Amino acid sequence: MNLESTVRKNIFNLKPYSCARDEFKGEASAYLDANENPFNKDYNRYPDPLQVELKKRISQIKKINPERIMLGNGSDEPIDLVFRIFCEPAKDNVVAIEPTYGMYNVCADINNVEYRKVFLNENFQMDAEQLLAAADKHTKVIFLCSPNNPSGNLLNNSEIQKIIERFPGIVVIDEAYIDFSDKPSWLADLDKYPNLIVLHTFSKAWGLASLRCGMAFASQEIIALFNKVKYPYNLSTLIQQTILKQLYVGGEYKDEWVKQILSEREYLADTLKSLSIVEKVYPSDANFLLVKVNDANALYKKLIEKGVVVRNRNSVSLCGNCLRVTVGAKEENDFLIDVLNDETSTLH
Ligand SMILES: *Cc1c(COP(=O)(O)O)cnc(C)c1O
Numbered sequence: 001m002n003l004e005s006t007v008r009k010n011i012f013n014l015k016p017y018s019c020a021r022d023e024f025k026g027e028a029s030a031y032l033d034a035n036e037n038p039f040n041k042d043y044n045r046y047p048d049p050l051q052v053e054l055k056k057r058i059s060q061i062k063k064i065n066p067e068r069i070m071l072g073n074g075s076d077e078p079i080d081l082v083f084r085i086f087c088e089p090a091k092d093n094v095v096a097i098e099p100t101y102g103m104y105n106v107c108a109d110i111n112n113v114e115y116r117k118v119f120l121n122e123n124f125q126m127d128a129e130q131l132l133a134a135a136d137k138h139t140k141v142i143f144l145c146s147p148n149n150p151s152g153n154l155l156n157n158s159e160i161q162k163i164i165e166r167f168p169g170i171v172v173i174d175e176a177y178i179d180f181s182d183k184p185s186w187l188a189d190l191d192k193y194p195n196l197i198v199l200h201t202f203s204k205a206w207g208l209a210s211l212r213c214g215m216a217f218a219s220q221e222i223i224a225l226f227n228k229v230k231y232p233y234n235l236s237t238l239i240q241q242t243i244l245k246q247l248y249v250g251g252e253y254k255d256e257w258v259k260q261i262l263s264e265r266e267y268l269a270d271t272l273k274s275l276s277i278v279e280k281v282y283p284s285d286a287n288f289l290l291v292k293v294n295d296a297n298a299l300y301k302k303l304i305e306k307g308v309v310v311r312n313r314n315s316v317s318l319c320g321n322c323l324r325v326t327v328g329a330k331e332e333n334d335f336l337i338d339v340l341n342d343e344t345s346t347l348h
Contacts (some may be wrong), residue, residue: 001168001195003221006140016049016228021046047237050227054240057247058215060199062187068217070226073234075176075201075214078226078281079103082197083111086140086170095134096143097126099150099317101174104143111300114138120318124151124282128162141170147177150313152284154181164193170235172197177286179205179258180265187217194219205258206335208246211239237269261287271337272325277344279321290327296321299343306339 004012020034037044055066064068072078087094089112096104098109108115118131131142143162146155164171175198178185178239186198197218202263203209213235218227269281272291277299280292293299296314300323303310311324 001170003194006086006169006195007086007225008086008088010226011229014061014228017232019046019049019232021049022232036194037303043237045237047233047235047240049232050233051235051240054235054244054247057244059252061247062215062217064190064217065220066186067220068190068223068232070216070218070223071235072214072216072226072230074203074212075174075199075216076103076107077197077230077234078214078216079172080107080110080173081216081226081229082170082172083107083113085229087111087113089113092138092140093136094141094143095139097131097145097148097155098199099124099148099313099319100143100145101149101176109114115315120148120151122318124148124153124318126155126159128159128166129331131163132166135167135169139167139169141172142167143172143174145174145176147175147181147285149177149286149288150290150311150316150319150322152177152282152286152288152290154183156287157183160186164189167195170195170197172199174199176201176204179254180262180287181285183285190217190219194221197222202243202259204248206246206254207257208243211243213243261327264330264333265289267293268333268337271338275319275340275344277340288324290319290322290324292320292322294321296323299323302343303336303339308336308339310336 002112005241024033034046036046044282051071054071055069058069059066070078093114093116094108095116095118098119105115116134118128118134144155144160146160147153148155173186175185186196190196190198197216199214199216201214203210265284272278272281277294278291279294280284296312300312313319313324
């Protein structure tokens with residue numbers, strides 16, 4: 001891949017906004033550079049635009065150089081930035097698996113970039129040849145999501161590898177759910193593949209969805225482009241500090257949480273499979289289950305009436321009559337099962 005010819009010309013040539021905090025680093029006796037208010041000292045200073053302390057800690061956890069990390073307002077920010085950096089509106093296109101996370105299509109539409117869907121097979125696996133065939137000289141990015149949402153499964157590694165090795169543009173692998181799978185992340189292969197962007201998030205396994213922080217990992221050159229285009233102060237100081245604290249204290253809990261969620265996932269899948277209104281529970285490498293039932297719309301409404309909110313995926317490609325159910329706390333899962341049991345008995 002030639003990065004220069006893959007990036008939009010205006011972005012490649014962009015001279016980024018230089019903020020006061022970019023120019024001076026360290027401890028000063030007087031901060032008179034940023035037109036801040038000297039009072040209200042908990043909140044008066046601009047945040048670190050490059051989140052140096054937080055990236056240091058993430059770098060230890062993920063075993064990756066801080067220069068290869070971009071932090072955003074959720075994963076949504078790097079997803080949007082991928083379009084703004086690589087795709088010329090009304091000219092370039094991207095290719096993605098279908099069904100998958102809805103945000104890639106929404107960001108493509110917002111940026112006026114054609115979004116080409118390539119259907120997964122009935123086991124929600126992809127055929128690399130089909131994705132490569134859907135690409136042309138205006139295809140800048142291929143979006144993959146593994147474990148995939150809403151299907152829950154990991155994509156085949158050999159097919160992913162084919163795409164990374166043969167596609168001459170950018171390959172994004174969204175690994176939001178990787179902590180719930182027993183397979184390694186593609187992070188370890190970043191050195192080998194300069195066209196690879198891996199996305200992780202603090203919203204799922206780390207239990208920090210309210211804080212809005214997602215991570216993009218890529219070559220130093222791609223991360224430099226992200227840094228150039230993102231809002232300078234995209235993560236507030238409060239968020240940076242809170243996440244940093246959580247990455248020290250929460251680290252102990254995270255593995256325990258994942259373990260509990262995985263054991264609940266197994267219990268929930270087995271129990272759901274035994275119900276007559278359930279036709280299929282798809283295998284999951286994530287913290288949710290895709291469940292095929294006899295009438296998803298009717299069951300979704302019934303569950304809402306009983307105060308159980310799941311995601312109705314009935315209208316999503318290949319997901320007819322499917323509900324996506326997050327693996328919750330034991331009480332929540334048991335409550336769902338109780339409601340479903342009542343539902344099953346009234347049907348008979
Ligand atoms: C939940 C999810 C994310 C996380 O999004 P955030 O903006 O980081 O909360 C990313 N990708 C997929 C596929 C998801 O399901």
